[in-house]
Amino acid sequence: MGANDLELPDGALASLAGRVGRVLGGDASGRGLRVGVACSRFNGGVTWRLLTGALAFLEESGVDRSDVSVAWVPGAFELPLAARRFATATAAADAVVCLGAVIRGETGHYDLVAGECAAGIQRVQLDTGVPVAFGVLTTETLDQALARSEPDETNKGREAAQAALEMCRLLRSV
DSSP: OOGGGGSOOTTHHHHGGGTSSOOOOOOOOOTTOOEEEEEESTTHHHHHHHHHHHHHHHHHTTOOGGGEEEEEESSGGGHHHHHHHHHHSTTOOSEEEEEEEEEOOSSTHHHHHHHHHHHHHHHHHHHHOOOEEEEEEEESSHHHHHHTTOSSTTOHHHHHHHHHHHHHHHHHHO
């Protein structure tokens, strides 16, 4: 099985039109959406690159910069709490993007932080109904983290921002 075998075939979604009543999907239009971004200061050189990618995508998608708020938290473990606040505030965000980098070290700390961070982010999204995108790198090495935060289309912060907007639009279409 190659990498191409993992991709959705061209025309797959269009082919569903004759087989189901509705095919739902979200676009990445950001016009009129409020977006909260929770970003970890720990491994800040990497998270800054993720944030730069996320903000570039939000801008390209039409999110007004005055509708974007960035909250800096100490580390990845604190991301779920900031996400919950964005999702439940009086002027709640329509979508939240969580950005962090957990790089394996010599202790079991990596497993605890990465797992609890992911579980917490998922819980916020399920409890609130607000899309919360997981843009937290969980890598074995710094080189892997740097490769996933390049300033191009492969930037995982960019991908997380896209996922947040798409989920927001999808949920509004259901």
